Amino acid sequence: MPKRRIAIIDLVTKGPCRSFYGRVMNANFASVMPQVVGAWCEADGHEVSFLCYTGFEDIPSEVPADVELVFVGAFTQAAQLAYAISNLCRSRGAVTVLGGPHARCYPEDAAKYFDYVLGFTDRGVVQTVLADCGPHRPVGLHLTADGQPSELPGVRERWRFIEPTLAKAPWIKIVPMLGSLGCPYTCSFCIDSVVPFRPLDMDVIRDDLRFLRTKFRRPKVGWHDPNFGVRFDDCMNAIEAAVPPDSVDFIAESSLSLLAEPHLRRLQQNGFKAILPGIESWYDLGNKSKTGRKQGIDKVEQVADHVNLIQRYIPYVQTNFVLGLDVDEGSEPFELTKRFLDLAPGAFPAYSLLSAFGRAAPLNLDYQREGRVRPFPFHFLNNNHAMNVVPANYAWPRFYDEVIGLTRYSFSWPVIGRRFRATKTTIPRWMNVIRAVSSEGFGRLRYYTEIRRRLDTDRALRRYYEGETTELPEFFAERVQRDLGPLWSWLPAGALEHDPNAYLKAEAHPVVAPIRLSQLSASPSHDEQSSPVLPH
Numbered sequence: 001m002p003k004r005r006i007a008i009i010d011l012v013t014k015g016p017c018r019s020f021y022g023r024v025m026n027a028n029f030a031s032v033m034p035q036v037v038g039a040w041c042e043a044d045g046h047e048v049s050f051l052c053y054t055g056f057e058d059i060p061s062e063v064p065a066d067v068e069l070v071f072v073g074a075f076t077q078a079a080q081l082a083y084a085i086s087n088l089c090r091s092r093g094a095v096t097v098l099g100g101p102h103a104r105c106y107p108e109d110a111a112k113y114f115d116y117v118l119g120f121t122d123r124g125v126v127q128t129v130l131a132d133c134g135p136h137r138p139v140g141l142h143l144t145a146d147g148q149p150s151e152l153p154g155v156r157e158r159w160r161f162i163e164p165t166l167a168k169a170p171w172i173k174i175v176p177m178l179g180s181l182g183c184p185y186t187c188s189f190c191i192d193s194v195v196p197f198r199p200l201d202m203d204v205i206r207d208d209l210r211f212l213r214t215k216f217r218r219p220k221v222g223w224h225d226p227n228f229g230v231r232f233d234d235c236m237n238a239i240e241a242a243v244p245p246d247s248v249d250f251i252a253e254s255s256l257s258l259l260a261e262p263h264l265r266r267l268q269q270n271g272f273k274a275i276l277p278g279i280e281s282w283y284d285l286g287n288k289s290k291t292g293r294k295q296g297i298d299k300v301e302q303v304a305d306h307v308n309l310i311q312r313y314i315p316y317v318q319t320n321f322v323l324g325l326d327v328d329e330g331s332e333p334f335e336l337t338k339r340f341l342d343l344a345p346g347a348f349p350a351y352s353l354l355s356a357f358g359r360a361a362p363l364n365l366d367y368q369r370e371g372r373v374r375p376f377p378f379h380f381l382n383n384n385h386a387m388n389v390v391p392a393n394y395a396w397p398r399f400y401d402e403v404i405g406l407t408r409y410s411f412s413w414p415v416i417g418r419r420f421r422a423t424k425t426t427i428p429r430w431m432n433v434i435r436a437v438s439s440e441g442f443g444r445l446r447y448y449t450e451i452r453r454r455l456d457t458d459r460a461l462r463r464y465y466e467g468e469t470t471e472l473p474e475f476f477a478e479r480v481q482r483d484l485g486p487l488w489s490w491l492p493a494g495a496l497e498h499d500p501n502a503y504l505k506a507e508a509h510p511v512v513a514p515i516r517l518s519q520l521s522a523s524p525s526h527d528e529q530s531s532p533v534l535p536h
Ligand code: B12
Pocket: 011, 012, 013, 029, 030, 031, 032, 033, 034, 037, 071, 072, 073, 074, 075, 076, 077, 078, 098, 099, 100, 101, 102, 104, 105, 118, 119, 120, 121, 122, 147, 148, 149, 178, 181, 189, 190, 191, 192, 223, 224, 225, 226, 227, 253, 357, 360, 381, 382, 383, 384
């Protein structure tokens, strides 16, 4: 295979950023996969330039002008930014590839702007793209592996990309790691509800942890596993075999059902400092929170006790909730969450507005069938800036009233004060205060209040929410332009719109049927470095 000049861009944010929180934290939210792709490309002898975009870099000047192939990793909120980057790079003669959550959720749309759109990505998929490396326009190729990869390069192999990324984080430096992919649970709204659980190689994890102790006095590791600790003993054994007790600070997303007291004790001994369990709903998903059939206030009380127990072992707990699920009705779910905050005052609440990310979950087909998905530009689909599913049991103004009431309560000074006092160690305490007063707490309250005001006063916006028009209200169009900064001028025509029912339509008549690598297996194997020939 010829040696290629490649650029890889990891979009951690959706446009230029100036906030203090962004400066301190954004580099810590870098993804694993762009680094993995970099490691695979270099191992195959290609020349790689890597950029983690945290909102403070100038993309046109930091991406070398003479690269042949550009990989972009993007969440849906960064889709418009990604489309603009692809357009810019294509104008310089490069071929472009999109991977990440947006590519998995909206391949039909992304294929209009990228030459390749990747679903599940393993080394074979990347090698196929590198071998083909041709423009596919006007509609790009949608390639996918049959499932999640069974092995990924560890921290040691990704270090060349991790190091410059973390150099952008002034104080707290969190190294991203993965112990598993997929999840055995089936929460209907989740992208991993139908992806089989797959543990990764524990030898790689052991080696990575030892390696990190040569780089930092006390490393910090953020596990990106969809649900950390499903194979709890295997993970703990690996950590205990690799490093002395409590010598690395760990952060993980884990479901409450995995956090019984013996597990908490072991997590504490091994240095776990932050845990992010998903509670999601007071009426549903009891298996995940180990509350079985309990609902309403009974579930609130049991979960609050559990969260308080967790905080005796783990200093920082963030509890995740989804607002606007179909099981919710009236004020009760919101009031129950306030009650939960009273009963578990140390937990930081993270709220997501119910969102249907394209083909992320089979449940989204139901929303599309029912005509409940609104075409908000991708830029707003980050669980907060827009809710693209019409709530089943609320009119929009009422829904926003409830969301505002809950947000105001959660980030009111008495509740911030209680959270401060209930959290014992210094960094978690102050982290909670900073999150509350920054864009996450106060900022969202301001934003929701503005949307609520406009639901009464901005006729065009209200009609858009009600589904009476698909013409994008000025308010949203202006925000995308402002947020994209100089890259706005590279946004292709029509790229603000998408078909919110593309998944449903594609089920009936596939437009961009994904090419599975296994379908091309009659071609010579990748080990021989000769990859399948793709259609042009
Ligand atoms: C860990 C995680 C995080 C971490 C780390 C994020 C990160 N930079 O990777 C943190 C906590 C920081 C985070 C933040 C957010 N997250 Co998050 N997060 C996850 C989680 C739990 C796991 C994702 C993961 O890393 N899996 C492991 C990787 C290896 O597998 P994968 O994602 O399936 O990727 C495969 C392919 O997509 C491909 N691939 C992935 N990336 C790339 C990149 C390139 C270049 C290529 C070629 C291929 C490729 O290869 C992989 C192997 O097959 C998922 C939920 C889930 N259960 O998956 C949500 C999820 C990805 N997050 C989501 C959201 C909405 C967010 C936030 C917007 C939340 C918020 N309001 O702040 C932010 C956005 C952060 C950002 N960078 O823009 C959504 C994304 C939906 C979407 N279409 O955008 C998900 C799916 C959850 C959901 N709501 O359903 N998140």
